[in-house]
Each structure stands twice: as C-alpha cells, then as structure tokens.
Amino acid sequence: MCEKAGQNFRCAACGDLLEIVYPAWDTQLVDAAALRAVWRQRRTSGLPVDESGVWRFRELLPRFHDGQQIITLREGNTPLYEMPGCARIAGLQRLYAKHQGMNPTGSFKDTGMTMAASVARREGFRWVACASTGNTSASMAAYAARGGMRSLVLIPEGKVSWGKLSQALDYGAVTCQLNTDFDGCMRVLNEVVQRMPVYLLNSVNPYRLEGQKTAAVELMEQFDWQPPDHVIVPGGNLGNSSALGKAFLEMKQLGFISTLPKISIIQAAGANPLVRTMRETGGKTLIPMHAETAASAIRIGSPASWKKAVRVLQATGGTVEQGSEVEIALAKAEIGADGIGCEPASAVTLAGLKKLVKQGFVKPQETVVLILTGHLLKDPEFTLNFHRGHLFVGTGSEEETGILKPQQRAPIVLDADGDAVIRILRKADNRLET
Ligand code: F0G
16 A cells, blocks of 8 residues: 655655555446447537546546636547558558647647646646656646646756747746756756645656546547557656556456557667566566667656556566667658658657567557657657758668668759759659650
8 A cells, every 4th residue: 555655756655656546446336338428428518628538538537526627728539540551561451540649739748737737736836847858848838838837847958859849938838958868857856846836747646647548548439449459659758658558457447348458668779778677677677777869758768657567568468679760760751651640759669560560479460559649740850850861870870771761752952943843743753754
C-alpha cells in the first residue's frame, strides 16, 4: 500500500510513483454495453465535457463533481488511419495509425493535460510547471492559459524544436532554457516544486496518465471493441506506454474487451534505457544513460515511469525494440508518404515494427496499431534537413544514408517559366513523357 507523498507523487514508504486505482471496480458491476452507448451518444452533445474525447469517457476517470471546473480544448477524438504504404513496407496485410498528433496542441500530451491541469485548478494552484522535451510544455502552457493559471517551463537549451518552443511562448509560459538535458531539467524542477507552491505537471503526476488512458478506450471504440494484436508505442519518459497499458488492463477487468493487445515499446537507439533494462536485467534494474538522438522528444536517459512500463510489457506480453537515427528518418518519410506524417519520435514505432516483423514477433496477418504521438509540423527543421540531405552530414552515419534517397524530395528551384515546370513534371512521371 502506497502512502500519498508530497508534490513529487512518490510513495513515502517505497519511493515508487503513485498510481490511481478505483477500488469500487472490484465490487461494483460495470454495465459495459450501457456505457459504450452513453459514450457514443455524447458525440452528438454540445456540452464541452461531452465534446472532449477524454471527458466523454469520464466513468473511467477520477470524478469531477462540477463540470465547470474542467479545462478542455476538446482534446482526443483523434483519427485512426489505415497505412497501406507502410503496411507493404513492413510486410503486413493491415497496419493502422492512431494519430495523437491531431490533438489541439499537436501531441498526445493534451489528453493527459486536460485532466491534470483541471486538478491543479481545482486544488487552487496559481502556478503549474513541467520539465519538457517540448510537447509537454506546449500542452501545459495552453491548458494553464485556458484555466487562468501561470505556467513555468524548464527545457534543455538548444534541444527543443522551434515549433514546440514557439507554442509555449505564445501560450504565455515563463520559459527557462537550462544548460542541461531533460533529465537535468527534471532534477531542477523537483527542487522548485518542493520549495514553491507550484503544481508539477510532468507524467509522474498520476492524473496525466489517467487522461492519456482514454486514447486506448477511443481506439477500442474505433475497432468496435475488438482489440488489435499489437499496439506499438514510442518510449521516452514512459508515461504514455504505462497509461495505455493501464487502460487496456482496466478495460479487460471491466469486461469491455476479452483479450489484451501486446503493447511493445520502441526507443531511439541513442536513448534506449528501457531496451537495455529489459535485455540486460530482465526489467529488474534501470540502466540510465546519457541520451542522444535527433528525435528530441524522446531524448531521455532516465525515464521516470520505467517500472510501470515494465509491468505493462510483462502483463501484455509485449517487447522492446529500437531504431537507429537513419531508420527513424526513413520511417518518418514513409509515414509521410502515406499522407499522414508525424514527428521523428513517433516514427520510431514504424522503425521498430519492421524489425519485429522480421523477427517473427509480429505475424504478417496480425492487426497492428502504431501510436503516432506528435504532428509533422512540430519539427519542420528535421523534415527539411532530411529532404535536403543535410540531416546526417558530419554525424558519422553518412554511409548508411543511401537507403534514404528514394524518400528524399528536396524543393526544386526554377525560373518562373512554364516549360521548366513541365520538364520537371515529365521527369517525375514518365507516363507524361510523350
Ligand atoms: N512522442 C512524443 C512526440 C513526445 O513528445 C514524447 C514525450 C514521447 C513520444 C514519449 O512519451 O515520455 O510518455 O514515453 N515527450 C515529453 C515532453 C517527454 O516533455 O514533451 P513518454
């Protein structure tokens, strides 16, 4: 039994992160069919809490007695796309992507932030804060602003994409760029929240994970409550994989689904503490590391929620994999070529999936869902450098970049002349040659 600690959301007795549990579910019967109908019905309602793809599922969340207190930007309700091109590339018959980058601030963080920011306001906090690789800060700043609170952001200097940084600034956050990495920002923030009346909104806050659970519930609704065989999630601080796993386990406990998908977690090879922890210690002891990857959202060497993630891997029978920098860049362009697009951290899912299919862990006829966590426009600099062929210059990975050529489409600079454009058009499509 864990005792509620202070602002650091850890058990005072064992030091582990707190988790929200619902003891009533052990004794009360939940009418799954009735709730499914209620949740569907709410999609036609004009009430803000019903329009939200998080609060629509409020029976599975901590209770808010007054809907007025909830801060919502109508998050959730994100699309599930078929990915025919990526399926072919990975060697699968069917592949889907649940695009959490289609949330109001462009990442999955919004689903957790609506919940945890609402708690902060209900508890009377004037200030909220987070350490971030960019997306959490963008999301937190937006929800704080909507809720009439101030926000403090700590980010690693020079390692946050401009798209994300500019969001935090526009939404009014006090933004501090610290001369350290994400793990260092987290350490400093822990000290700040111990000393000041500021509410911590990183994913160590268990309310964040409750909101993030709803992506899995919504996914099941989109699949008519038939779970896929595999769900593939990118891993950074490991809050999201923990939240999705918790949701699937709870849905099974409550009778919404009868089987569990295998949840597998993919990291960048340069930021792979969970992969190493599983392979080298069987999940018993975290192996922290100095993280380095251009997928800056998941440049994390000491993930806070690693124990929760290990439990999800073990409970669902999932596995871990990693993608190299070149493999991530290629996968991102392939997701883009399916007309979907995502940020680099999300593309590790496809990079890892290809390996899981080759290893036989994922079978060609199985149904697979990639969780895409961030929008393509979050990191346009990465995308432009990729297409212009600049991404790997001076990195030592140049020899491997041959495989990227077919996906690279740099802008073509021309005179303002119809003939010149038509020549390019003919070259791009040889059926127009004659
Ligand atoms: N994908 C994106 C786009 C992210 O921004 C993050 C995390 C992850 C995946 C990994 O999720 O940490 O729950 O395992 N971004 C955090 C941030 C760390 O500060 O925005 P996780």
